[in-house]
Amino acid sequence: MSLAAFAALLADPTRAAFCTALLDGRAWTAGELARQAGVAPSTASEHLSRLIAGGLLAEERQGRHRYVRLATPAVATLIEDLVVFADQGDAPTPHSLGAATRQSAEARARTCYDHLAGRLGVAVADALLARGLLTDDAGLAVTGRGRAWLTAQAIELPERAGRRGGRPVVRNCLDWTERRSHLGGALGAALCRTALDRAWVERIGSGRALRVTPAGDRALRELLGVKL
Amino acid sequence: MSLAAFAALLADPTRAAFCTALLDGRAWTAGELARQAGVAPSTASEHLSRLIAGGLLAEERQGRHRYVRLATPAVATLIEDLVVFADQGDAPTPHSLGAATRQSAEARARTCYDHLAGRLGVAVADALLARGLLTDDAGLAVTGRGRAWLTAQAIELPERAGRRGGRPVVRNCLDWTERRSHLGGALGAALCRTALDRAWVERIGSGRALRVTPAGDRALRELLGVKL
Protein backbone atom coordinates (compact mmCIF):
# COMPACT_ATOMS: atom_id res chain seq x y z
CA MET A 1 0.00 0.00 0.00
CA SER A 2 1.32 3.45 -0.83
CA LEU A 3 1.65 6.37 1.54
CA ALA A 4 -1.18 8.17 -0.26
CA ALA A 5 -3.51 5.18 -0.10
CA PHE A 6 -2.74 4.75 3.58
CA ALA A 7 -3.24 8.41 4.41
CA ALA A 8 -6.48 8.39 2.41
CA LEU A 9 -7.89 5.92 4.92
CA LEU A 10 -7.72 8.62 7.56
CA ALA A 11 -8.46 11.58 5.31
CA ASP A 12 -12.21 11.32 5.75
CA PRO A 13 -13.80 12.93 8.82
CA THR A 14 -16.00 9.92 9.50
CA ARG A 15 -13.19 7.38 9.39
CA ALA A 16 -10.95 9.69 11.40
CA ALA A 17 -13.67 10.00 14.04
CA PHE A 18 -13.89 6.19 14.24
CA CYS A 19 -10.14 5.80 14.74
CA THR A 20 -10.00 8.55 17.34
CA ALA A 21 -12.87 7.00 19.29
CA LEU A 22 -11.17 3.61 19.15
CA LEU A 23 -8.04 5.07 20.76
CA ASP A 24 -9.74 4.41 24.08
CA GLY A 25 -8.78 0.77 23.64
CA ARG A 26 -12.27 -0.63 23.76
CA ALA A 27 -14.04 -2.52 21.01
CA TRP A 28 -17.02 -0.59 19.62
CA THR A 29 -19.92 -1.90 17.57
CA ALA A 30 -20.66 -0.56 14.13
CA GLY A 31 -23.86 1.00 15.41
CA GLU A 32 -22.11 2.76 18.27
CA LEU A 33 -19.52 4.19 15.92
CA ALA A 34 -22.23 5.32 13.50
CA ARG A 35 -23.98 7.24 16.27
CA GLN A 36 -20.72 8.63 17.62
CA ALA A 37 -19.84 10.01 14.17
CA GLY A 38 -23.40 11.03 13.31
CA VAL A 39 -23.73 8.99 10.14
CA ALA A 40 -26.17 6.35 8.86
CA PRO A 41 -25.44 2.68 9.61
CA SER A 42 -24.89 2.04 5.91
CA THR A 43 -22.26 4.75 5.79
CA ALA A 44 -20.56 3.36 8.88
CA SER A 45 -20.57 -0.16 7.46
CA GLU A 46 -18.81 0.88 4.29
CA HIS A 47 -16.21 2.99 6.07
CA LEU A 48 -15.45 0.21 8.55
CA SER A 49 -14.93 -2.25 5.72
CA ARG A 50 -12.37 0.04 4.18
CA LEU A 51 -10.53 0.56 7.46
CA ILE A 52 -10.43 -3.20 8.07
CA ALA A 53 -9.25 -3.94 4.54
CA GLY A 54 -6.58 -1.28 4.98
CA GLY A 55 -5.21 -2.91 8.11
CA LEU A 56 -6.06 -0.20 10.63
CA LEU A 57 -8.90 -2.05 12.32
CA ALA A 58 -9.68 -5.64 13.26
CA GLU A 59 -13.19 -7.02 13.59
CA GLU A 60 -14.94 -9.63 15.70
CA ARG A 61 -18.47 -10.86 15.12
CA GLN A 62 -20.63 -11.70 18.11
CA GLY A 63 -24.12 -12.67 17.06
CA ARG A 64 -25.62 -9.81 15.14
CA HIS A 65 -23.03 -7.36 16.48
CA ARG A 66 -19.89 -6.41 14.59
CA TYR A 67 -17.20 -5.28 17.04
CA VAL A 68 -14.13 -3.43 15.80
CA ARG A 69 -10.95 -2.29 17.48
CA LEU A 70 -7.62 -0.83 16.41
CA ALA A 71 -5.69 -3.67 14.78
CA THR A 72 -2.41 -3.46 16.77
CA PRO A 73 -0.67 -1.29 19.36
CA ALA A 74 1.47 0.02 16.48
CA VAL A 75 -1.67 1.34 14.80
CA ALA A 76 -2.72 2.99 18.07
CA THR A 77 0.65 4.68 18.43
CA LEU A 78 0.60 5.85 14.83
CA ILE A 79 -2.91 7.31 15.13
CA GLU A 80 -1.94 9.04 18.36
CA ASP A 81 1.21 10.49 16.78
CA LEU A 82 -0.90 11.85 13.95
CA VAL A 83 -3.54 13.30 16.22
CA VAL A 84 -0.94 15.00 18.41
CA PHE A 85 0.91 16.34 15.41
CA ALA A 86 -2.27 17.66 13.81
CA ASP A 87 -3.15 19.38 17.06
CA GLN A 88 0.29 20.96 17.45
CA GLY A 89 0.54 21.88 13.83
CA ASP A 90 -1.55 24.99 14.36
CA ALA A 91 0.97 26.52 16.73
CA PRO A 92 1.29 30.09 15.58
CA THR A 93 4.36 32.17 15.03
CA PRO A 94 3.56 35.36 16.94
CA HIS A 95 3.21 38.51 14.89
CA SER A 96 1.63 40.70 17.52
CA LEU A 97 2.12 41.52 21.16
CA GLY A 98 -1.10 39.70 21.96
CA ALA A 99 0.12 36.60 20.17
CA ALA A 100 3.52 36.76 21.86
CA THR A 101 1.84 37.05 25.26
CA ARG A 102 -0.33 34.08 24.54
CA GLN A 103 2.66 32.09 23.38
CA SER A 104 4.49 32.93 26.60
CA ALA A 105 1.50 31.66 28.60
CA GLU A 106 1.50 28.50 26.52
CA ALA A 107 5.19 27.97 27.19
CA ARG A 108 4.39 28.07 30.90
CA ALA A 109 1.46 25.64 30.93
CA ARG A 110 -0.83 24.36 28.24
CA THR A 111 -2.53 21.28 26.93
CA CYS A 112 -1.06 19.28 24.06
CA TYR A 113 -3.94 17.33 22.56
CA ASP A 114 -5.19 15.82 25.83
CA HIS A 115 -2.23 16.04 28.17
CA LEU A 116 -0.18 18.66 30.02
CA ALA A 117 2.57 20.48 28.15
CA GLY A 118 4.87 23.45 28.54
CA ARG A 119 7.10 23.92 31.60
CA LEU A 120 4.34 22.37 33.70
CA GLY A 121 4.15 19.26 31.54
CA VAL A 122 7.91 18.80 31.40
CA ALA A 123 8.27 19.36 35.16
CA VAL A 124 5.58 16.80 35.94
CA ALA A 125 7.22 14.25 33.65
CA ASP A 126 10.61 14.88 35.23
CA ALA A 127 9.17 14.53 38.75
CA LEU A 128 7.45 11.23 37.95
CA LEU A 129 10.76 9.84 36.69
CA ALA A 130 12.83 11.30 39.55
CA ARG A 131 10.50 9.79 42.15
CA GLY A 132 10.61 6.37 40.57
CA LEU A 133 6.96 6.38 39.57
CA LEU A 134 8.00 5.99 35.94
CA THR A 135 11.01 4.24 34.53
CA ASP A 136 12.87 4.84 31.30
CA ASP A 137 15.22 1.88 31.54
CA ALA A 138 13.71 -0.16 28.77
CA GLY A 139 11.36 2.31 27.27
CA LEU A 140 9.01 4.46 29.28
CA ALA A 141 6.80 2.52 31.69
CA VAL A 142 4.90 2.90 34.95
CA THR A 143 6.69 1.22 37.87
CA GLY A 144 5.05 -0.76 40.65
CA ARG A 145 5.54 2.24 42.91
CA GLY A 146 3.92 4.34 40.25
CA ARG A 147 0.84 2.14 40.11
CA ALA A 148 0.57 2.27 43.89
CA TRP A 149 0.92 6.05 43.84
CA LEU A 150 -1.82 6.37 41.21
CA THR A 151 -4.13 4.21 43.31
CA ALA A 152 -3.34 6.25 46.41
CA GLN A 153 -4.14 9.45 44.54
CA ALA A 154 -7.31 7.94 43.00
CA ILE A 155 -6.04 8.67 39.50
CA GLU A 156 -7.58 6.14 37.18
CA LEU A 157 -6.46 4.94 33.80
CA PRO A 158 -8.86 3.59 31.19
CA GLU A 159 -9.00 -0.13 31.83
CA ARG A 160 -7.79 -1.11 28.39
CA ALA A 161 -4.91 1.32 28.07
CA GLY A 162 -1.83 -0.50 26.92
CA ARG A 163 -3.74 -3.62 26.00
CA ARG A 164 -4.48 -5.01 22.59
CA GLY A 165 -5.46 -2.15 20.32
CA GLY A 166 -5.33 0.45 23.06
CA ARG A 167 -3.30 3.61 23.13
CA PRO A 168 0.04 3.37 24.93
CA VAL A 169 -0.14 3.98 28.66
CA VAL A 170 2.83 6.32 28.53
CA ARG A 171 4.63 7.99 25.68
CA ASN A 172 7.22 10.70 25.38
CA CYS A 173 5.84 13.68 23.55
CA LEU A 174 8.35 16.30 22.48
CA ASP A 175 7.46 19.70 23.87
CA TRP A 176 8.05 22.24 21.17
CA THR A 177 8.52 25.18 23.52
CA GLU A 178 10.76 23.41 26.05
CA ARG A 179 12.49 21.09 23.55
CA ARG A 180 12.24 18.27 26.09
CA SER A 181 9.57 15.65 26.60
CA HIS A 182 6.36 15.83 28.46
CA LEU A 183 4.09 12.86 29.16
CA GLY A 184 1.48 11.72 26.67
CA GLY A 185 -0.48 8.49 26.43
CA ALA A 186 -3.31 7.33 28.63
CA LEU A 187 -1.47 8.35 31.81
CA GLY A 188 -0.72 11.80 30.44
CA ALA A 189 -4.39 12.21 29.62
CA ALA A 190 -5.49 10.97 33.04
CA LEU A 191 -3.18 13.40 34.83
CA CYS A 192 -4.48 16.27 32.73
CA ARG A 193 -8.09 15.30 33.34
CA THR A 194 -7.43 15.02 37.07
CA ALA A 195 -5.70 18.41 37.20
CA LEU A 196 -8.69 20.04 35.46
CA ASP A 197 -11.32 18.16 37.48
CA ARG A 198 -9.69 19.07 40.79
CA ALA A 199 -9.17 22.68 39.68
CA TRP A 200 -5.41 22.46 40.00
CA VAL A 201 -5.27 24.12 36.60
CA GLU A 202 -7.83 26.12 34.69
CA ARG A 203 -8.09 27.10 31.07
CA ILE A 204 -7.20 30.61 29.90
CA GLY A 205 -9.56 31.62 27.13
CA SER A 206 -10.33 29.19 24.34
CA GLY A 207 -6.79 28.13 23.40
CA ARG A 208 -4.42 25.62 24.93
CA ALA A 209 -3.05 27.89 27.66
CA LEU A 210 -3.56 26.84 31.29
CA ARG A 211 -3.12 28.68 34.58
CA VAL A 212 -1.96 26.82 37.67
CA THR A 213 -4.28 27.75 40.54
CA PRO A 214 -3.06 28.28 44.14
CA ALA A 215 -4.63 24.92 45.01
CA GLY A 216 -2.81 23.41 42.10
CA ASP A 217 0.44 24.97 43.18
CA ARG A 218 0.09 23.35 46.60
CA ALA A 219 -0.98 19.99 45.20
CA LEU A 220 1.90 19.85 42.73
CA ARG A 221 4.34 20.73 45.54
CA GLU A 222 2.93 18.20 47.98
CA LEU A 223 2.34 15.31 45.59
CA LEU A 224 5.31 15.63 43.25
CA GLY A 225 7.63 18.27 44.61
CA VAL A 226 7.01 20.41 41.54
CA LYS A 227 7.46 24.14 41.88
CA LEU A 228 7.01 26.39 38.89
CA MET B 1 -6.20 21.10 12.37
CA SER B 2 -8.10 17.81 12.57
CA LEU B 3 -6.72 14.34 12.00
CA ALA B 4 -8.72 14.08 8.77
CA ALA B 5 -7.49 17.41 7.46
CA PHE B 6 -3.93 16.47 8.30
CA ALA B 7 -4.15 13.04 6.69
CA ALA B 8 -5.78 14.61 3.63
CA LEU B 9 -2.54 16.50 3.02
CA LEU B 10 -0.82 13.20 2.34
CA ALA B 11 -3.76 11.40 0.78
CA ASP B 12 -2.98 12.61 -2.74
CA PRO B 13 -0.38 10.67 -4.75
CA THR B 14 1.33 13.83 -5.94
CA ARG B 15 1.70 15.36 -2.50
CA ALA B 16 2.79 12.01 -1.09
CA ALA B 17 5.45 11.73 -3.79
CA PHE B 18 6.75 15.19 -2.86
CA CYS B 19 7.02 14.31 0.82
CA THR B 20 8.71 10.99 0.11
CA ALA B 21 11.25 12.64 -2.16
CA LEU B 22 11.95 15.28 0.48
CA LEU B 23 12.79 12.56 3.02
CA ASP B 24 16.29 12.66 1.58
CA GLY B 25 16.83 15.82 3.58
CA ARG B 26 17.66 18.08 0.68
CA ALA B 27 15.74 21.13 -0.45
CA TRP B 28 14.10 20.65 -3.82
CA THR B 29 12.77 23.29 -6.21
CA ALA B 30 9.16 23.31 -7.29
CA GLY B 31 10.20 22.44 -10.83
CA GLU B 32 12.27 19.48 -9.69
CA LEU B 33 9.39 18.13 -7.64
CA ALA B 34 7.00 18.62 -10.57
CA ARG B 35 9.24 16.52 -12.81
CA GLN B 36 9.84 13.94 -10.11
CA ALA B 37 6.09 13.45 -9.68
CA GLY B 38 5.28 13.81 -13.39
CA VAL B 39 2.85 16.72 -13.07
CA ALA B 40 2.63 20.19 -14.59
CA PRO B 41 4.32 23.11 -12.80
CA SER B 42 0.93 24.63 -12.06
CA THR B 43 -0.20 21.45 -10.36
CA ALA B 44 3.01 21.30 -8.34
CA SER B 45 2.68 24.93 -7.30
CA GLU B 46 -0.80 24.43 -5.91
CA HIS B 47 0.07 21.23 -4.07
CA LEU B 48 3.17 22.79 -2.51
CA SER B 49 1.14 25.73 -1.26
CA ARG B 50 -1.19 23.36 0.51
CA LEU B 51 1.63 21.38 2.09
CA ILE B 52 3.29 24.59 3.30
CA ALA B 53 0.03 25.96 4.68
CA GLY B 54 -0.53 22.65 6.42
CA GLY B 55 2.81 22.78 8.20
CA LEU B 56 4.50 19.82 6.55
CA LEU B 57 6.88 21.83 4.38
CA ALA B 58 8.89 25.02 4.73
CA GLU B 59 9.90 27.21 1.78
CA GLU B 60 12.82 29.44 0.88
CA ARG B 61 12.93 31.75 -2.12
CA GLN B 62 16.20 32.25 -3.97
CA GLY B 63 15.71 34.50 -6.97
CA ARG B 64 13.16 32.89 -9.21
CA HIS B 65 13.52 29.49 -7.54
CA ARG B 66 11.20 28.26 -4.80
CA TYR B 67 13.00 25.74 -2.60
CA VAL B 68 11.04 23.55 -0.21
CA ARG B 69 12.05 21.08 2.48
CA LEU B 70 10.31 19.12 5.22
CA ALA B 71 9.44 21.62 7.93
CA THR B 72 11.00 19.87 10.97
CA PRO B 73 12.69 16.63 11.96
CA ALA B 74 9.40 15.66 13.63
CA VAL B 75 7.68 15.89 10.25
CA ALA B 76 10.40 13.72 8.74
CA THR B 77 9.97 11.09 11.44
CA LEU B 78 6.21 11.12 11.06
CA ILE B 79 6.37 10.71 7.28
CA GLU B 80 8.86 7.90 7.65
CA ASP B 81 6.67 6.12 10.23
CA LEU B 82 3.76 6.36 7.83
CA VAL B 83 5.74 5.12 4.86
CA VAL B 84 7.12 2.16 6.81
CA PHE B 85 3.70 1.31 8.19
CA ALA B 86 2.07 1.53 4.78
CA ASP B 87 4.75 -0.74 3.39
CA GLN B 88 4.36 -3.30 6.18
CA GLY B 89 0.63 -3.18 6.15
CA ASP B 90 0.44 -5.52 3.19
CA ALA B 91 2.06 -8.37 5.09
CA PRO B 92 -0.09 -11.36 4.26
CA THR B 93 -1.51 -14.00 6.51
CA PRO B 94 -0.51 -17.21 4.75
CA HIS B 95 -3.32 -19.36 3.42
CA SER B 96 -1.29 -21.64 1.22
CA LEU B 97 1.91 -23.63 1.47
CA GLY B 98 3.50 -21.28 -1.02
CA ALA B 99 2.55 -18.29 1.10
CA ALA B 100 3.79 -19.94 4.27
CA THR B 101 7.11 -20.74 2.62
CA ARG B 102 7.48 -17.18 1.46
CA GLN B 103 6.63 -15.90 4.91
CA SER B 104 9.29 -18.14 6.42
CA ALA B 105 11.84 -16.74 3.96
CA GLU B 106 10.75 -13.23 4.92
CA ALA B 107 11.18 -14.03 8.59
CA ARG B 108 14.77 -15.02 7.82
CA ALA B 109 15.77 -11.94 5.80
CA ARG B 110 13.75 -9.29 4.01
CA THR B 111 13.55 -5.61 3.35
CA CYS B 112 11.26 -3.37 5.35
CA TYR B 113 10.64 -0.30 3.20
CA ASP B 114 14.31 0.49 2.48
CA HIS B 115 16.20 -1.30 5.24
CA LEU B 116 17.03 -4.82 6.40
CA ALA B 117 14.46 -6.75 8.45
CA GLY B 118 13.79 -10.25 9.70
CA ARG B 119 16.36 -12.24 11.68
CA LEU B 120 19.07 -10.65 9.54
CA GLY B 121 17.90 -7.14 10.31
CA VAL B 122 17.56 -7.76 14.03
CA ALA B 123 20.94 -9.52 14.21
CA VAL B 124 22.66 -6.64 12.44
CA ALA B 125 21.04 -4.11 14.79
CA ASP B 126 22.06 -6.17 17.83
CA ALA B 127 25.65 -6.49 16.58
CA LEU B 128 26.00 -2.75 15.95
CA LEU B 129 24.87 -2.08 19.53
CA ALA B 130 26.99 -4.88 21.05
CA ARG B 131 30.12 -3.61 19.30
CA GLY B 132 29.59 -0.07 20.46
CA LEU B 133 28.98 1.28 16.98
CA LEU B 134 25.54 2.45 18.08
CA THR B 135 24.41 3.58 21.50
CA ASP B 136 20.98 3.45 23.08
CA ASP B 137 21.83 5.38 26.22
CA ALA B 138 19.91 8.53 25.42
CA GLY B 139 18.00 7.41 22.40
CA LEU B 140 19.53 5.54 19.51
CA ALA B 141 22.60 7.25 18.02
CA VAL B 142 25.77 6.47 16.09
CA THR B 143 28.86 6.57 18.33
CA GLY B 144 32.25 8.01 17.40
CA ARG B 145 33.49 4.45 16.92
CA GLY B 146 30.50 3.83 14.73
CA ARG B 147 31.29 6.79 12.50
CA ALA B 148 34.89 5.60 12.19
CA TRP B 149 33.71 2.10 11.34
CA LEU B 150 31.37 3.42 8.64
CA THR B 151 34.22 5.41 7.13
CA ALA B 152 36.51 2.38 7.24
CA GLN B 153 33.87 0.29 5.49
CA ALA B 154 33.16 3.05 2.97
CA ILE B 155 29.51 3.07 3.92
CA GLU B 156 28.12 6.51 3.22
CA LEU B 157 25.15 8.31 4.66
CA PRO B 158 23.30 11.01 2.77
CA GLU B 159 24.97 14.26 3.73
CA ARG B 160 21.86 15.82 5.19
CA ALA B 161 20.59 12.88 7.21
CA GLY B 162 19.74 14.00 10.71
CA ARG B 163 19.91 17.65 9.81
CA ARG B 164 17.13 20.17 9.49
CA GLY B 165 14.25 18.54 7.69
CA GLY B 166 16.10 15.28 7.06
CA ARG B 167 15.05 11.80 8.05
CA PRO B 168 16.55 10.52 11.29
CA VAL B 169 19.94 8.86 10.96
CA VAL B 170 18.85 5.92 13.07
CA ARG B 171 15.51 4.73 14.26
CA ASN B 172 14.18 1.59 15.88
CA CYS B 173 11.73 -0.16 13.64
CA LEU B 174 9.71 -2.95 15.22
CA ASP B 175 10.17 -6.19 13.32
CA TRP B 176 6.80 -7.89 13.11
CA THR B 177 8.19 -11.39 12.65
CA GLU B 178 10.89 -11.19 15.31
CA ARG B 179 8.99 -8.85 17.67
CA ARG B 180 12.23 -6.98 18.31
CA SER B 181 13.73 -3.96 16.60
CA HIS B 182 15.76 -3.74 13.49
CA LEU B 183 17.47 -0.59 12.25
CA GLY B 184 15.68 1.97 10.12
CA GLY B 185 16.54 5.55 9.24
CA ALA B 186 19.25 6.78 6.92
CA LEU B 187 21.81 4.35 8.35
CA GLY B 188 19.45 1.42 8.00
CA ALA B 189 18.89 2.38 4.38
CA ALA B 190 22.62 2.80 3.73
CA LEU B 191 23.41 -0.65 5.18
CA CYS B 192 20.70 -2.22 3.05
CA ARG B 193 21.91 -0.47 -0.09
CA THR B 194 25.49 -1.53 0.65
CA ALA B 195 24.48 -5.15 1.22
CA LEU B 196 22.64 -5.22 -2.11
CA ASP B 197 25.34 -3.35 -4.04
CA ARG B 198 28.09 -5.67 -2.75
CA ALA B 199 25.95 -8.75 -3.39
CA TRP B 200 25.97 -9.76 0.25
CA VAL B 201 22.23 -10.28 -0.12
CA GLU B 202 20.07 -10.78 -3.16
CA ARG B 203 16.37 -10.49 -3.74
CA ILE B 204 14.18 -13.58 -3.96
CA GLY B 205 11.46 -13.01 -6.53
CA SER B 206 9.56 -9.73 -6.52
CA GLY B 207 8.62 -9.52 -2.84
CA ARG B 208 10.57 -8.41 0.18
CA ALA B 209 12.43 -11.68 0.81
CA LEU B 210 16.23 -11.65 0.66
CA ARG B 211 18.80 -14.45 0.51
CA VAL B 212 22.18 -14.03 2.18
CA THR B 213 24.87 -15.06 -0.31
CA PRO B 214 28.05 -16.99 0.69
CA ALA B 215 29.97 -13.72 0.25
CA GLY B 216 27.46 -12.01 2.45
CA ASP B 217 27.71 -14.71 5.06
CA ARG B 218 31.49 -14.19 5.23
CA ALA B 219 31.22 -10.39 5.25
CA LEU B 220 28.64 -10.39 8.02
CA ARG B 221 30.81 -12.75 10.09
CA GLU B 222 34.00 -10.77 9.55
CA LEU B 223 32.61 -7.25 9.85
CA LEU B 224 30.01 -7.70 12.58
CA GLY B 225 30.32 -11.19 13.97
CA VAL B 226 26.84 -12.02 12.73
CA LYS B 227 26.08 -15.67 12.00
CA LEU B 228 22.61 -16.66 10.85
Next chain:
DNA sequence: GGCTCGTTTCGGCCCGCGCCGAAGTGTGCC
Protein backbone atom coordinates in the same frame (compact mmCIF):
# COMPACT_ATOMS: atom_id res chain seq x y z
C1' DG C 1 15.04 47.24 -22.85
C1' DG C 2 14.48 42.57 -24.44
C1' DC C 3 14.55 37.82 -23.75
C1' DT C 4 14.43 33.50 -21.07
C1' DC C 5 13.20 30.86 -17.18
C1' DG C 6 10.65 29.61 -13.07
C1' DT C 7 6.59 30.11 -10.93
C1' DT C 8 1.76 31.66 -10.05
C1' DT C 9 -3.08 32.44 -10.98
C1' DC C 10 -7.42 31.10 -12.75
C1' DG C 11 -11.12 29.04 -15.31
C1' DG C 12 -12.78 24.76 -17.11
C1' DC C 13 -13.30 19.78 -17.21
C1' DC C 14 -13.79 15.33 -15.32
C1' DC C 15 -13.79 11.83 -11.97
C1' DG C 16 -13.93 9.77 -7.48
C1' DC C 17 -15.96 9.56 -3.21
C1' DG C 18 -19.22 10.18 0.67
C1' DC C 19 -23.73 10.44 1.66
C1' DC C 20 -28.39 8.21 1.94
C1' DG C 21 -32.65 5.21 1.73
C1' DA C 22 -34.60 0.99 0.57
C1' DA C 23 -34.41 -3.72 0.45
C1' DG C 24 -32.23 -7.82 1.98
C1' DT C 25 -29.69 -10.98 5.26
C1' DG C 26 -28.50 -13.05 9.60
C1' DT C 27 -28.99 -13.32 14.63
C1' DG C 28 -31.55 -13.46 18.86
C1' DC C 29 -35.62 -13.67 21.60
C1' DC C 30 -40.29 -15.05 22.68
Next chain:
DNA sequence: GGCACACTTCGGCGCGGGCCGAAACGAGCC
Protein backbone atom coordinates in the same frame (compact mmCIF):
# COMPACT_ATOMS: atom_id res chain seq x y z
C1' DG D 1 -42.76 -19.29 13.30
C1' DG D 2 -42.87 -14.42 13.91
C1' DC D 3 -40.84 -10.25 15.18
C1' DA D 4 -37.17 -7.01 16.27
C1' DC D 5 -32.55 -5.62 15.82
C1' DA D 6 -27.93 -5.06 13.74
C1' DC D 7 -25.79 -4.88 9.75
C1' DT D 8 -24.99 -5.23 4.55
C1' DT D 9 -25.66 -4.27 -0.29
C1' DC D 10 -26.60 -1.29 -4.03
C1' DG D 11 -28.14 2.40 -6.94
C1' DG D 12 -28.54 7.31 -7.19
C1' DC D 13 -27.10 12.01 -6.22
C1' DG D 14 -24.14 15.82 -5.43
C1' DC D 15 -19.95 17.90 -4.44
C1' DG D 16 -15.06 18.57 -3.91
C1' DG D 17 -10.67 18.21 -5.67
C1' DG D 18 -6.93 17.21 -9.07
C1' DC D 19 -5.62 17.91 -13.47
C1' DC D 20 -4.32 21.11 -17.25
C1' DG D 21 -3.26 25.11 -20.43
C1' DA D 22 -3.01 29.86 -21.08
C1' DA D 23 -1.82 34.13 -19.49
C1' DA D 24 0.58 36.88 -16.23
C1' DC D 25 4.31 38.08 -13.02
C1' DG D 26 8.98 38.40 -11.16
C1' DA D 27 13.93 37.36 -11.34
C1' DG D 28 18.16 37.00 -13.89
C1' DC D 29 21.14 37.75 -17.76
C1' DC D 30 22.91 40.16 -21.75
